[in-house]
Amino acid sequence: MIVPSIDLQGGQAVQLIGGAVLELEAGDPRPLMQRFARVGPVAVVDLDAALGAGENTALIDELVDLGPVRVGGGIRSVEAARRWLDRGAEQVVVGTAATPQFLGQLPRERVIAALDARNGEVVVEGWTVGTGSRVAERMAELAPFVSGFLVTVVEREGRLGGVDETLARSLRAAAGDRSLTYAGGVTTPADVAVLDRLGIDAQVGMALYTGRLDLAEGFTAPLSSDRPDGLWPTVVCDETGRALGLAYSDLQSVRAAIDGGVGAYHSRRRGLWVKGASSGDTQELLRVEVDCDRDALRFIVRQTGAGFCHRGTATCFGDATGLAALETTLRQRRASAPDGSYTARLFDDPALLDAKLREEVEELIAAEGRDEVVQEAADVLFFTLTKLRAAGVPLADVERALDARALRVSRRPGDAKPNRTGAER
Secondary structure, eight states, X not given: OEEEEEEEETTXXXXXXXXXXXXXXEEOHHHHHHHHGGGSOEEEEEHHHHTTSOOOHHHHHHHHTTSOEEEXXXXXXXXXXXXXXXXXXXXXXXXXXXXXXXXXTSOGGGEEEEEEEETTEEEETTTTEEEEEEHHHHHHXXXXXXXXXXXXXXXXXXSOOOOOHHHHHHHHHHHTTSEEEEESSOOSHHHHHHHHHTTOEEEESHHHHHTSSOHHHHHHTTOOOOSTTOOEEEEEEOTTOOEEEEEEXXXXXXXXXXXXXXXXXXXXXXXXXXXXXXXXXXXXXXXXEEOTTSSOEEEEEXXXXXXXXXXXXXXXXXXXXXHHHHHHHHHHHHHHOOTTSHHHHHHHOHHHHHHHHHHHHHHHHHOOSHHXXXXXXXXXXXXXXXXXXXXXXXXXXXXXXXXXXXXXXXXXXOOOOOOOOGGGO
């Protein structure tokens, strides 16, 4: 699949030819990140740090909050690598510092080794110093310590010359069971497709920035369809992964979705269909994913209004249940609860809500037996979601916070804080 790249220099997104000659400045990387993140992880490369000419740490911190990233460029200490992993980067990309001793101190599944090669020789320090090592040799040395490799073909980087398929095949064989991302010269949808067939991801920069490659075309290049009309079945899900319904997509609708950040699909009756354009039940596209067989899509959306179904239900399979149903109910009651009702009192009296939440937590602590634990936990969740709704916080934000914590590699002791009782309560 396609991995868009954002190369940073002096706080701006740039593209270099051969890692040395500035070809274009793309300006503020934040809008690029928001768009690129809709198709999956984005490679964020700190060129200043790689060249020892400064750093863009504060800016990358912002980009991490906007979507999934692989952070690379100038990571030369274990502390720096761990910082990015703790900060929420899905993976770190380590180049010059990539040795077995260095990588062995990091979680293998979160590390990609960057092997920059000029005419087959691995080069380091911002592509300025040759090592005398061949790519396959370095792969064999580092494979036990990484989840995959990023190989940049320096002589093709930024030159829009296409993919060297023979080289790509040899790299795929050398990488073995590790993932492989190829960078350098990827220009057309056909380039992305041929790499995908070989089991290789395509990291793309210059072609996207110059308009030679449309993001939607690059993203959909590996897709196929067994349908006579060529459409791709599209499972539409909310932020929690709950299925809202089934739709269909084509290149035009995927382009509209990615570029506009909306739920856009292909209607077999109306053609391009943007969800909510007439009903008001709009969708914000968070990301689009491809299934393992490359013949179906999943849209992750933030749904507003009554729901996804034309019948006014949350999903095409009926109304929501569980926490999703409770959250919907609380959102509706927050807007329309009658004065004096218990729900209105909870929303209007923070002290009452806090007291009830504290009370239910204590009752859960004291609960014994499965049924009692279930009932008391349900009470805690009810008042927790009420607290969230009172603060205008969706449950999905809490889930994202949990996902972010799961990415941390530095662990706290986890000891309980001193018990706050009496007047402190």
